[in-house]
Amino acid sequence: MMKITHMLLTSTLLLGLANVAYANHHMGEAGANHCEHADMNKDGTISREEFMMKHQKRAEKMFTRMDTNKDGKIDANERKAAHDAMEHHPTAPEKK
Template sequence: MKKFVVAAALAATMLTGVAQAGQQDTPAPRRAGPMAMIDANKDGVLTREEALAAADVQFARMDQNKDGKVDATEMRPPHRRGGGNAPADGKAPAGKPAPGMHRRGGMGERMLARVDANKDGAISREEFRAAATTRFERMDANRDGRIDAAEQNALRERMKARSGRHAPPAPAESAND
Protein backbone atom coordinates (compact mmCIF):
# COMPACT_ATOMS: atom_id res chain seq x y z
CA MET A 1 0.00 0.00 0.00
CA LYS A 2 2.86 2.39 0.83
CA LYS A 3 4.43 1.73 -2.56
CA PHE A 4 1.13 2.66 -4.26
CA VAL A 5 0.86 5.96 -2.34
CA VAL A 6 4.49 6.85 -3.09
CA ALA A 7 4.04 5.96 -6.77
CA ALA A 8 0.84 8.05 -6.98
CA ALA A 9 2.53 11.03 -5.33
CA LEU A 10 5.52 10.71 -7.68
CA ALA A 11 3.24 10.52 -10.73
CA ALA A 12 1.29 13.59 -9.58
CA THR A 13 4.52 15.51 -9.10
CA MET A 14 5.75 14.57 -12.57
CA LEU A 15 2.44 15.52 -14.21
CA THR A 16 2.51 18.89 -12.45
CA GLY A 17 6.03 19.50 -13.72
CA VAL A 18 5.02 18.61 -17.29
CA ALA A 19 1.99 20.93 -17.09
CA GLN A 20 4.13 23.79 -15.79
CA ALA A 21 6.73 23.25 -18.51
CA GLY A 22 3.99 23.38 -21.14
CA GLN A 23 2.69 26.63 -19.71
CA GLN A 24 6.14 28.22 -19.87
CA ASP A 25 6.29 27.62 -23.62
CA THR A 26 3.14 29.70 -24.12
CA PRO A 27 3.87 33.43 -23.93
CA ALA A 28 1.96 35.31 -21.27
CA PRO A 29 -0.70 37.61 -22.65
CA ARG A 30 0.63 41.13 -22.93
CA ARG A 31 -1.05 43.84 -20.89
CA ALA A 32 -2.54 46.67 -22.83
CA GLY A 33 -0.32 49.69 -22.38
CA PRO A 34 -1.37 53.32 -22.31
CA MET A 35 -1.08 53.62 -26.09
CA ALA A 36 -3.39 50.64 -26.65
CA MET A 37 -5.95 52.08 -24.25
CA ILE A 38 -5.98 55.40 -26.15
CA ASP A 39 -6.21 53.69 -29.57
CA ALA A 40 -10.00 54.02 -29.95
CA ASN A 41 -10.34 52.00 -33.17
CA LYS A 42 -7.76 49.38 -32.04
CA ASP A 43 -5.83 49.52 -35.32
CA GLY A 44 -2.45 49.69 -33.56
CA VAL A 45 -1.87 53.29 -34.66
CA LEU A 46 -2.45 56.27 -32.40
CA THR A 47 -3.68 59.38 -34.20
CA ARG A 48 -3.58 62.97 -32.99
CA GLU A 49 -7.40 62.92 -32.78
CA GLU A 50 -7.36 59.82 -30.56
CA ALA A 51 -4.72 61.39 -28.32
CA LEU A 52 -6.73 64.61 -27.96
CA ALA A 53 -9.95 62.68 -27.28
CA ALA A 54 -8.15 60.76 -24.51
CA ALA A 55 -6.83 64.07 -23.13
CA ASP A 56 -10.39 65.42 -23.06
CA VAL A 57 -11.58 62.37 -21.11
CA GLN A 58 -8.68 62.71 -18.66
CA PHE A 59 -9.35 66.44 -18.20
CA ALA A 60 -13.05 65.80 -17.52
CA ARG A 61 -12.08 63.18 -14.93
CA MET A 62 -9.67 65.59 -13.22
CA ASP A 63 -12.07 68.58 -13.28
CA GLN A 64 -13.97 67.48 -10.17
CA ASN A 65 -16.08 70.63 -9.77
CA LYS A 66 -16.73 70.92 -13.54
CA ASP A 67 -15.68 74.58 -13.72
CA GLY A 68 -13.57 74.08 -16.87
CA LYS A 69 -10.21 74.22 -15.09
CA VAL A 70 -8.13 72.02 -12.84
CA ASP A 71 -6.42 73.58 -9.86
CA ALA A 72 -4.08 72.21 -7.20
CA THR A 73 -7.00 71.10 -5.03
CA GLU A 74 -8.38 68.88 -7.80
CA MET A 75 -4.96 67.37 -8.45
CA ARG A 76 -4.70 66.01 -4.92
CA PRO A 77 -5.67 62.40 -4.32
CA PRO A 78 -9.37 62.09 -3.42
CA HIS A 79 -8.63 61.21 0.21
CA ARG A 80 -6.73 64.51 0.59
CA ARG A 81 -9.29 66.81 -1.02
CA GLY A 82 -11.26 67.29 2.19
CA GLY A 83 -9.80 70.72 2.80
CA GLY A 84 -8.88 70.31 6.47
CA ASN A 85 -7.36 73.63 7.47
CA ALA A 86 -7.06 75.03 3.95
CA PRO A 87 -8.03 78.67 3.47
CA ALA A 88 -11.45 79.42 2.00
CA ASP A 89 -9.95 80.60 -1.30
CA GLY A 90 -8.30 77.17 -1.80
CA LYS A 91 -4.83 78.67 -2.03
CA ALA A 92 -2.00 77.83 0.31
CA PRO A 93 -0.53 80.55 2.52
CA ALA A 94 2.57 82.20 1.07
CA GLY A 95 5.71 80.14 1.55
CA LYS A 96 3.85 76.90 2.21
CA PRO A 97 2.85 74.21 -0.25
CA ALA A 98 -0.84 73.73 -0.97
CA PRO A 99 -2.47 71.23 1.40
CA GLY A 100 -1.67 67.71 0.23
CA MET A 101 1.32 68.85 -1.81
CA HIS A 102 4.80 67.92 -0.69
CA ARG A 103 7.18 70.73 0.03
CA ARG A 104 9.45 69.54 -2.80
CA GLY A 105 6.56 69.45 -5.25
CA GLY A 106 4.31 66.46 -5.77
CA MET A 107 3.45 65.16 -9.20
CA GLY A 108 0.31 67.32 -9.35
CA GLU A 109 2.24 70.45 -8.44
CA ARG A 110 4.90 69.75 -11.06
CA MET A 111 2.22 69.12 -13.68
CA LEU A 112 0.45 72.33 -12.73
CA ALA A 113 3.68 74.33 -13.04
CA ARG A 114 4.54 72.73 -16.39
CA VAL A 115 1.11 72.84 -18.07
CA ASP A 116 -0.30 76.11 -16.68
CA ALA A 117 0.86 78.34 -19.57
CA ASN A 118 -0.69 81.58 -18.29
CA LYS A 119 0.44 80.91 -14.68
CA ASP A 120 -3.00 81.61 -13.17
CA GLY A 121 -2.78 78.61 -10.82
CA ALA A 122 -5.12 76.40 -12.83
CA ILE A 123 -5.01 74.33 -16.01
CA SER A 124 -7.70 75.10 -18.57
CA ARG A 125 -8.94 72.53 -21.06
CA GLU A 126 -7.04 74.39 -23.81
CA GLU A 127 -3.78 74.28 -21.82
CA PHE A 128 -4.28 70.57 -21.16
CA ARG A 129 -4.92 69.89 -24.86
CA ALA A 130 -1.85 71.96 -25.81
CA ALA A 131 0.30 69.83 -23.47
CA ALA A 132 -1.20 66.65 -24.96
CA THR A 133 -0.43 67.92 -28.46
CA THR A 134 3.18 68.67 -27.47
CA ARG A 135 3.56 65.14 -26.02
CA PHE A 136 2.06 63.64 -29.18
CA GLU A 137 4.40 65.61 -31.44
CA ARG A 138 7.41 64.52 -29.40
CA MET A 139 6.43 60.86 -29.95
CA ASP A 140 5.53 61.27 -33.64
CA ALA A 141 9.07 60.89 -34.97
CA ASN A 142 8.21 61.11 -38.68
CA ARG A 143 5.65 63.93 -38.19
CA ASP A 144 2.86 62.17 -40.08
CA GLY A 145 0.20 62.74 -37.39
CA ARG A 146 0.23 59.06 -36.42
CA ILE A 147 2.23 57.04 -33.91
CA ASP A 148 2.68 53.58 -35.40
CA ALA A 149 4.13 50.40 -33.88
CA ALA A 150 7.71 51.30 -34.86
CA GLU A 151 7.45 54.71 -33.16
CA GLN A 152 5.83 53.12 -30.10
CA ASN A 153 8.65 50.56 -29.85
CA ALA A 154 11.30 53.25 -30.27
CA LEU A 155 9.65 55.29 -27.52
CA ARG A 156 9.49 52.24 -25.23
CA GLU A 157 13.21 51.57 -25.79
CA ARG A 158 14.12 55.22 -25.10
CA MET A 159 12.14 55.11 -21.88
CA LYS A 160 13.82 51.86 -20.81
CA ALA A 161 17.25 53.31 -21.56
CA ARG A 162 16.45 56.50 -19.66
CA SER A 163 15.26 54.55 -16.62
CA GLY A 164 18.36 52.34 -16.68
CA ARG A 165 16.42 49.14 -17.30
CA HIS A 166 17.59 46.96 -20.13
CA ALA A 167 20.14 49.52 -21.20
CA PRO A 168 21.95 48.49 -24.37
CA PRO A 169 25.33 46.95 -23.65
CA ALA A 170 28.34 49.17 -24.15
CA PRO A 171 30.42 48.30 -27.20
CA ALA A 172 33.34 46.05 -26.35
CA GLU A 173 36.74 47.61 -26.81
CA SER A 174 39.25 45.58 -28.72
CA ALA A 175 42.56 44.61 -27.15
CA ASN A 176 44.46 46.21 -30.05
CA ASP A 177 43.29 49.78 -29.29
Protein backbone atom coordinates (compact mmCIF):
# COMPACT_ATOMS: atom_id res chain seq x y z
CA MET A 1 0.00 0.00 0.00
CA MET A 2 2.81 2.41 0.91
CA LYS A 3 4.59 1.73 -2.39
CA ILE A 4 1.43 2.56 -4.38
CA THR A 5 0.83 5.68 -2.31
CA HIS A 6 4.42 6.77 -2.85
CA MET A 7 4.13 6.14 -6.60
CA LEU A 8 0.87 8.10 -6.80
CA LEU A 9 2.25 11.01 -4.81
CA THR A 10 5.40 11.13 -6.94
CA SER A 11 3.36 10.97 -10.15
CA THR A 12 1.04 13.68 -8.92
CA LEU A 13 3.93 15.92 -7.96
CA LEU A 14 5.57 15.45 -11.35
CA LEU A 15 2.31 16.09 -13.18
CA GLY A 16 1.68 19.15 -11.03
CA LEU A 17 5.14 20.54 -11.73
CA ALA A 18 4.76 19.88 -15.46
CA ASN A 19 1.38 21.61 -15.39
CA VAL A 20 2.86 24.65 -13.64
CA ALA A 21 5.74 24.81 -16.11
CA TYR A 22 3.33 24.51 -19.04
CA ALA A 23 1.08 27.23 -17.61
CA ASN A 24 4.00 29.58 -16.95
CA HIS A 25 5.40 29.01 -20.43
CA HIS A 26 2.12 29.41 -22.28
CA MET A 27 0.34 32.00 -20.16
CA GLY A 28 3.11 34.22 -18.78
CA GLU A 29 1.97 35.96 -15.61
CA ALA A 30 -1.45 34.31 -15.82
CA GLY A 31 0.35 30.98 -15.32
CA ALA A 32 1.80 32.24 -12.05
CA ASN A 33 -1.74 32.72 -10.73
CA HIS A 34 -2.29 29.00 -11.24
CA CYS A 35 -0.23 28.23 -8.11
CA GLU A 36 -1.56 30.96 -5.87
CA HIS A 37 -4.13 28.58 -4.38
CA ALA A 38 -1.24 26.56 -2.89
CA ASP A 39 -0.06 29.65 -0.97
CA MET A 40 -2.45 28.96 1.90
CA ASN A 41 -1.15 31.67 4.25
CA LYS A 42 -1.02 34.24 1.40
CA ASP A 43 2.56 35.32 2.16
CA GLY A 44 3.53 35.32 -1.51
CA THR A 45 5.59 32.12 -1.29
CA ILE A 46 4.78 28.42 -1.30
CA SER A 47 6.47 26.53 1.51
CA ARG A 48 7.35 22.86 1.28
CA GLU A 49 4.47 22.12 3.67
CA GLU A 50 1.96 24.07 1.55
CA PHE A 51 3.23 22.37 -1.62
CA MET A 52 3.04 18.90 -0.08
CA MET A 53 -0.44 19.49 1.40
CA LYS A 54 -1.79 20.71 -1.95
CA HIS A 55 -0.40 17.74 -3.84
CA GLN A 56 -1.36 15.22 -1.17
CA LYS A 57 -4.99 16.27 -1.64
CA ARG A 58 -4.61 15.79 -5.40
CA ALA A 59 -3.05 12.36 -4.89
CA GLU A 60 -5.90 11.32 -2.61
CA LYS A 61 -8.49 12.43 -5.18
CA MET A 62 -6.63 10.60 -7.95
CA PHE A 63 -6.41 7.43 -5.87
CA THR A 64 -10.12 7.59 -5.07
CA ARG A 65 -10.96 8.05 -8.75
CA MET A 66 -8.71 5.16 -9.81
CA ASP A 67 -9.92 2.76 -7.08
CA THR A 68 -13.18 2.07 -8.90
CA ASN A 69 -14.15 -0.95 -6.79
CA LYS A 70 -13.40 0.97 -3.55
CA ASP A 71 -11.28 -1.79 -1.98
CA GLY A 72 -8.42 0.52 -1.01
CA LYS A 73 -6.13 -0.90 -3.72
CA ILE A 74 -5.51 -0.15 -7.37
CA ASP A 75 -5.20 -3.38 -9.30
CA ALA A 76 -3.90 -3.95 -12.84
CA ASN A 77 -7.35 -3.49 -14.42
CA GLU A 78 -7.90 -0.19 -12.60
CA ARG A 79 -4.42 1.04 -13.62
CA LYS A 80 -5.12 0.13 -17.24
CA ALA A 81 -8.52 1.85 -17.15
CA ALA A 82 -6.93 5.01 -15.72
CA HIS A 83 -4.16 4.91 -18.32
CA ASP A 84 -6.67 4.41 -21.14
CA ALA A 85 -8.80 7.28 -19.83
CA MET A 86 -5.78 9.61 -19.81
CA GLU A 87 -4.97 8.70 -23.42
CA HIS A 88 -8.51 9.63 -24.47
CA HIS A 89 -8.54 12.90 -22.52
CA PRO A 90 -5.32 14.83 -23.23
CA THR A 91 -4.56 17.61 -20.76
CA ALA A 92 -2.87 19.95 -23.22
CA PRO A 93 -5.01 21.82 -25.73
CA GLU A 94 -4.64 20.69 -29.30
CA LYS A 95 -2.85 23.05 -31.66
CA LYS A 96 -4.77 24.11 -34.75
